[in-house]
Amino acid sequence: MRSRIYLDHNATAPLRPEARAAMVAAMDLVGNPSSVHAEGRAAKALVEKARDQIIEALGASQSDLVFTSGATEAAALALAGRRLHAAEVEHEAVLSWCDPTLPVDKDGQVTINESAASALQLANSETGVVQDLPSGLALSDITQAVGRLPYAHNWSGIGMAILSAHKFGGPKGIGALIVPRGHHVAARQTGGGQEMGRRAGTENLVAIAGMAAAAQAALRDLADGVWERVAHLRNILESTLEAEDPDTIFVGRRSRRLPNTSLILTPGWKGETQVMAMDLQGFAVSAGSACSSGKVRASRVLRAMGFDEGLSGCALRVSLGPDTTEEEVLRFADAFSAARRKQRSRAA
Structure with missing residues (x-):
């Protein structure tokens, strides 16, 4: 492991x-x-x-x-x-x-x-x-x-x-x-x-x-169909997170997307805070494009799509690879959901 x-x-x-x-x-x-x-x-x-x-x-x-x-x-x-x-x-x-x-x-x-x-x-x-x-x-x-x-x-x-x-x-x-x-x-x-x-x-x-x-x-x-398997894992991730928190938004879900990519909006939880929380749990994810991830600002892409400034700053990008396993996806979902529950309790 x-x-x-x-x-x-x-x-x-x-x-x-x-x-x-x-x-x-x-x-x-x-x-x-x-x-x-x-x-x-x-x-x-x-x-x-x-x-x-x-x-x-x-x-x-x-x-x-x-x-x-x-x-x-x-x-x-x-x-x-x-x-x-x-x-x-x-x-x-x-x-x-x-x-x-x-x-x-x-x-x-x-x-x-x-x-x-x-x-x-x-x-x-x-x-x-x-x-x-x-x-x-x-x-x-x-x-x-x-x-x-x-x-x-x-x-x-x-x-x-x-x-x-x-x-x-x-x-x-x-x-x-x-x-x-x-x-x-x-x-x-x-x-x-x-x-x-x-x-x-x-x-x-x-x-x-x-x-x-x-x-x-x-x-x-x-x-060889490797990315079809990755798309299946991405869908497992999204359905698992959605079952835990129905308020979660998956950007572009109604469009055709890359098979490995899920951009998750979690209202009230800053993207950079999510990245740090997941990093401490052993997961490397991003708040958006790597070229701008060091800048604390809302996503220009999300604003162009009509999301407001506050919600645009609550994005977490998860991008899987050919070697990603279902066990790893579920471990991330568990860790993310636990961190979200903790964040909600602190905000209450």
Whole structure:
């Protein structure tokens, strides 16, 4: 029995063993991919093999794939010099480059009228709400969906897409931008001309190898029905908590959601207090997006969906993973319910 239970996979997923093995092997390659000697060619071959593996896993054979330091850099590379329409539910990495003009309904669904001038995430990191992506969309953030939802870029009708390896069991600090072949993006990092002239700097061989191995392993999990089992556990969690406290709100429940994500609103109980209480009980959960969890403020995503300031500050995100067990889910539900009863007695 694990002493601590990790239920924050939307913040970052544990490194997959396949990724670890690929990274260790890549550490033995001494060459620079830009060098023309045998050692350099071996390193270059690893980069290009990994690129092809990721493109295959994402069904993106009609596009280029540019390696970046993560989805945040990929968004900057895609959007610098442009100003697209987006909704307040987008991640800050995208929203900071966009005009938040698109409406969001109470179920987290976004309405788009001009696809070619808009950015829309495939799945929200806080609520897990999945969007129907319109054809012709300029850019999508597919970071949370990779390996958890079926996705084929060639069939999506999307222009560009961003992703980050550590969300699907790869290493931190590596991501990518999918770019249609022939599409121009202005390099923000210039110098050596790497990555088809779109992102200069010696390639991170070790992280790239880990990302490719993780992408392939994540695709196998999806094909094997792993996430269907996770969705079943998520439903057990929600029904158990609801039976204990009917006032509990599960955000986006009426929409299609990521199979692993439950955003729980518990009126009168601050999200950061919930996180600390669960941490002391041995559970790693989050009050929302990891990029803003250190900031004591109500969720921007929830406010956009129409929740008031007070209720938006009472959110707890539980995000399960492929290795999460039913026993762990029920242990969390018991601990959470006990902490809720204690909080209510103190507030009375």
